[in-house]
Amino acid sequence: MNKQKNLKFILAGAVIILILIAGGFWYMRFHRHTPERTISDIRQALEKHDMKTFERCVDVDSVLNSSYDGFVEGLIDAEIVMPDDAKTAVGDIVRMMKDPILTSFKNAIEQYVSTGKWTEDDGKDPTRITEASELLSRSGLTKTDFRNVESVTKTQDKNIAIANILVYQQEAGSEFTFEVVLTQNEDGQWRVTEIRNFRDFITMVSQARRAQLEKYMLTTAAITEKHERTVREAELKYGDILSSGSLGNQETRDAIKRLMTDVIQKDWEERKQELFTSEVPEAAQSLHHLRLRICDLHIEYAKGYAQWMADKKASTIRDADAKLKEAKTLEQEARALTRRMDAMHKN
Secondary structure, eight states, X not given: OHHHHHHHHHHHHHHHHHHXXXXXXXXXXXXXXXXXXXXXHHHHXXXXXXXXXXXXXXXHHHHHXXXXXXXXXXXXXXXXXXXXXXXXXXXXXXXXXXXXXXXXXXXXXXXXXXXXXXXXXXXXXXXXXXXXXXXXXXXXXXXXXXXXXXXXXXXXXXXXXXXXXXXXXTTTTEEEEEEEEEEEOTTSOEEEEEETTHHHHHHHHHHHHXXXXXXXXXXXXXXXXXXXXXXXXXXXXHHHHHHTSOTTSHHHHHHHHHIIIIIIIHHHHHHHHHHHTSOXXXXXXXXXXXXXXXXXHHHHHHHHHHHHHHHXXXXXXXXXXXXXXXXXXXXXXXXXXXXXXXXXXXX
């Protein structure tokens, strides 16, 4: 009886072991080797900066090669001030440079997965991923956050699946769904091999940037026009004061000092404040900083001219005139940039 009992225990143990082995096989085959698990592993790899797991789940070379043309076409289309023939020429050049650009992209991806940053902070090799960082920034990818996995669906070809990945693009203030292609290899491992709609993503970002730029240009044009009217009126007032007196007369100098302080300086300070509180898109940053600098120079000029009315020193008016001259030079640059920005959002 004891022998039979022991035999039953042994058989039962063997059955349990077989069940556990079969269950483990099923788990490895049907749970770990699923496109859903691959997407989950990629997320964890990014969170833990695990490059080995990331490379197991993502065929980086395949993704870059398959996405390159759409990515480049989207970037070229985004350069909206460029005529069509120039876009074609640039496109040909960029395609000729495909290999070094892809290498730069790969370096940038390795940098991001390993550190969570698109650029290096240690300064060891600042040129290694500069090109990729610039292109990624233009594309809008560096300001894009993961939201969730909307769905994962196998196609009729059982070795291919499509994952719809929802992201949020900060500049556009909009969500976008990437179509991510996963392919199953002979070992059963699912890997990301392609992202189909890069071009559509870049187009969305480009349209949002145009709209933001248009809003900025219209808003600041209204600010400029309002304050230019004040400047023109002040210039007429200045002429009236001089025509009824002379700079050698203290009453005339006091009147001009008040005009400079109470009207011109105040108006440029108000203009600067209104510009300062405007929402400035990335494309208009240079123009915006230039406009703020012009405001500062006109404020300094008005202060200096008013001071000259009081102290009559040659050095005072000389410094004031230097500020005005610099402001006029920068205004020419600002007008050229304004024309370019207008072309960008009106194209």
